[in-house]
Amino acid sequence: MGIFIVMEVNRSMQENNLPIGAGKSTFTYIESEALFAFLPLYETTRFLDIACGNGAYTLAVAEKIGPKGRVFALDLWEEGIGLLREEAAVRGIDNVQSVVGDATQKFPLDLSDIDVCFMSSVLHDFVHIQGAEAVLENCVDVLRPNGTLVVVEFKKIDGPPGPPLRSRMTPEEVEKLVTTYGFRKECESEIGPCHYAMRFRLLNSD
Numbered sequence: 001m002g003i004f005i006v007m008e009v010n011r012s013m014q015e016n017n018l019p020i021g022a023g024k025s026t027f028t029y030i031e032s033e034a035l036f037a038f039l040p041l042y043e044t045t046r047f048l049d050i051a052c053g054n055g056a057y058t059l060a061v062a063e064k065i066g067p068k069g070r071v072f073a074l075d076l077w078e079e080g081i082g083l084l085r086e087e088a089a090v091r092g093i094d095n096v097q098s099v100v101g102d103a104t105q106k107f108p109l110d111l112s113d114i115d116v117c118f119m120s121s122v123l124h125d126f127v128h129i130q131g132a133e134a135v136l137e138n139c140v141d142v143l144r145p146n147g148t149l150v151v152v153e154f155k156k157i158d159g160p161p162g163p164p165l166r167s168r169m170t171p172e173e174v175e176k177l178v179t180t181y182g183f184r185k186e187c188e189s190e191i192g193p194c195h196y197a198m199r200f201r202l203l204n205s206d
Helices: 032-038 056-065 076-090 121-128 134-142 169-183
Strands: 004-007 046-051 072-073 096-100 114-120 143-156 183-190 195-202
Touching: 004 056, 032 096, 032 169, 032 183, 032 195, 046 056, 056 076, 056 096, 056 114, 056 183, 072 076, 076 096, 114 134, 121 134, 121 169, 134 143, 134 169, 143 169, 169 195
Parallel strands: 004 046, 004 114, 046 072, 046 114, 072 096, 114 143
Antiparallel strands: 143 195, 183 195
16 A cells, blocks of 8 residues: 655764664564554555664564565664664565664655654654654655654653653643644554554645
């Protein structure tokens, strides 16, 4: 069907020159069956994983949609992209295109007519570095008319895993930010004890 893009959040550089959150993956904390039931995935879906990290979500989606679909993955963490590529080769997954890049800049991939853009547990990071606006504008640019944006975030509860409570976003805060860019909220769902997912539709501007 359409294109699904999941992009890894652009994370600010720390003293060790690693992006914020590099090396961490939330995939082990979520209920994958609940997530896949929530995602609009089809055999010809084009999927963009924004701030994909080591590609746990990327590869799971690539296997789910199969060889007729296409998954694009973007992250500022070069080592993570390398790990993604190595794991894809080991598992024989060849419908993934990954690139090292900054999601707050123009996406370094020739993308258009994307069905779904996906961000997992990174929107709060983009907000922290004042890059969320640029990332959401980039999503609007590459999504097909009426395309989908899926945002996964930590629940705003105290304690590990996840960022400090002050950095977390409520569903209401996510909705207020995302809908500013021409999206309409469709639904939200719990996908584990620590996470929720929200699905937005890009209003057709044609």
